Amino acid sequence: MSLPTRITDLIVKDIRFPTSLEKDGSDAMHKSPDYSLAYVTVKTDSEIEGRGMTFTVGRGTHIVCCAVEAFKKLVVGQKLADIFGDFGQFWQSICSEDQIRWLGPEKGVTHLATAAIVNALWDLWAKMEGKPLWKLLVDMEPEKLVSTIDFRYMEDALTKQEAIELLKSRQAGKADREAELKNTGFPAYTTSCGWLDYPDDKIRKLATEAISQGMERFKMKVGGDIEDDIRRAKIFRETIGYDRLWVSFPAYTTSCGWLDYPDDKIRKLATEAISQGMERFKMKVGGDIEDDIRRAKIFRETIGYDRLWMVDANQKWEVQESIDWMKKLAPYKPLWIEEPTNPDDIMGHAAIAEALNPLGIAVATGEHCQNRVMFKQFLKAKAMQYCQIDACRVGGVNECIAIILMAAKYNIPVCPHAGGVGLCELVQHLSIFDYISVGCSLKNRTIEYADHLHEHMEAPVKIKNGCYVVPTVPGYLVGVKEEAIKQFEYPMGSEWQRMFADGTFEPDV
Template sequence: MALANIDENLKIISIDAKDMRWPTSLGGHGSDAMHTDPDYSCVYVTIKTNETIEGYGLTFTLGRGNEIVQMGIRALSTLIVGRRLRDDIYARFDKFWREITSETQIRWIGPEKGVMHLAVAAVINALWDLWAKLENKPLWRLLTDMDPELLVSTIDFRYLTDVITPAEAVEILKQGQKFKQERIDELLKDGYPCYTTQIGWLGYTDDYRRQLCKEYLAQGFNAFKLKVGQNLEDDRHRCRLVREEIGWDNKLMVDANQIWDVNEAIEWMKKLADFKIWWIEEPTSPDDALGHATIAKALKPLGIGVASGEMCMNRIMFKQFLQANALEFCQIDSARVGGVNEILSVYFMCKKFGVKVVPHAGGVGLCEMVQHLQMWDFTSVSCTKTDRYVEYVDQQHDQFVYPTNVKNAHYMPPTAPGYSTELKKDVIAKFEYPNGSEWQRMFKEGIVKHITY
């Protein structure tokens, strides 16, 4: 594989960003202690070229505010439209990434964090989708087949070299060449294990939760996650209920979604420890590396690990979490930080620190994308599946042209070229906000209220 395979005259002629929303709050789907009424949403990017090939990318939100990310993408598009894909972007991907994350005026409202970094992620994801299509490969295979030096050249290592250098990352990939084909064959045969959060939403009834536990056990799942944090006795009740259904040999994780102070998190989890909890996820502010470290140290004697990362804004924060021994499980999110380039750097840091990557997924398109990243990690970086999973929630997959394929609680490797990010055209017509046909119907029938700004 070489950049020479890409036509030097291929360039970007337009970037479109659509506000896509699904009314998941009506069923309590996605509800947790902090986010009580989420409408799963994304800003959906289409990059058009001067040829017929297009790239699709997205970043995930929970509804309100999606339009702000959309505006961020429009601001970035002026820096990108007209660029040649091979020579202006892919051949210097690290520098291109720095240019759009450090633009001298735009960076003031979000230097590698917040709304602008979500906007960057959507654009970068679309560019990787396009690159994979140009090579006629699914993204996981594009990454797996790349020469180590080329892959590492896509990453901006600024602020990271005190922890990981480009030379070290290249050496990690070279070491990963040993038995790589065997791991690829294993992946193609067996897939990659996943756990489910589908049983865990706070808005579900006991009967429905029991039903879901039975269904996912029958599908082969051996790891389950519950939302916690609003009421201790309710949490104990739900943990007891789930343990009655899944038994004590399967894994049970809990997720507080940032609701607690540090000491509160420690005391609360001590009162849930008798349910054999494998990890507590986001026990406090996602920005508090030292707070997470304090919690991790306190809970380690109880056998409870700390997991976090889905709202970690950039690679520098991940670096600090790792330096502070604050995480046993790193939960990168495919639609956050600065897209694929920056996520790759987090994988390399986790490899060096010996921290397990267990990605966040479940929202619109997150499962579709992150499966590619974790499969690359198995083939090329960590080279193991031990105590590693990808999160799975069975929602919105039918909205995509190439949805996830889960068999016996394993993601089966995507085969279609790209990043699995293309939405169906009829889905866009129904759920683009606020003019999609489904939103217009719900406004008219009074099911939901149209909020104007």
């Protein structure tokens, strides 16, 4: 196959999977997501194509596709040597298009679109080099790697020269770390068998399948109805036995800590969880402070103070409210407070962290953080102690590398957001690169795994013995299968047409 020299076309498709029907996944802010992607194919003058995506949760995916189309003229016709010769500059040319930048700059829909395009270009580059993305990154000379980054507005956190020196200082042991990961894989845990509304047979079937594939760590969503949680918990244990971890390092369980649980249920569930090997517990907070304190007490009485215990407020609080509330919970020694307030509120998170860090409470956030300028501030301001980037919300691989490097300088572990559709396929490369070339540690790092929709991927993630198998297929996303596109392209795909016809869904647009 001849190598491509220029980009001849860019195609974007709106692909949505009706995950809300099957109750796959959901969180407090996105109650009924249809996992979706704005899927970009970059065509070239050879047979090699780049495929990229951004992740969304349903409605509005076409808006991102519309933005991708608007960038098309900046990409089609470009020589690949020009793009990859100075990728930082090319990245900037998209982010700073002189009319479209008004709609951002570098945030929201236009930045999600940038991510989809940029991820496709990295996929193309990796395929041209015949390497999986992580290997392309790991093998790249520090100077070359750093040339892909737009350092504008980062220099008060990390200069280009510092980035090069940081990468060079971590060259030692790279080969060992690479060999280690190839041997063991990257630790994973699965949430796939345990969504809230799954019927018994489905749980049994999925868990049995996962075991047959070597999975040793399981996470179950809880909180809908306590009797139902217990029912599913029993099924789990009947199916996976008690030798396997139900939720394992570095996963944690929220199963015992929902807002409206009465004392007995918390005690019972936490005791059960401990008997199953659970060492980390997360409790939902923010309903009523007296109630939170009551539940915190029960937790500590039940799990003791050697096990970890975190709390999660789902962006619910004001700043001072976060501080006041958490001070009252401080005697129970939570490890972190997750998303206490609005994801744009750096100063707010910094104030919360400043008040709470001396009490031993960390702040975790980042999944909704829009770009390197915001991450820079979170890191510099000591506003996050756990950095949860999204591979598609920031502007693709270039900006992810920039953030991973900044986080390394500030000694903050990066735990990328995963799940959804396609995110696992992408994120594994970033974490493997981080471990081999930058962070050099697995401490506090893990990759979430959700066993949904991988069948539609040309190169799905592989899990073995509960770990991500280090990918070997050249590329980054690699691609979505043609059959899946025919079925799930929105709104004309055959499955959507069928579901509109039978009344399962109404068309969104």
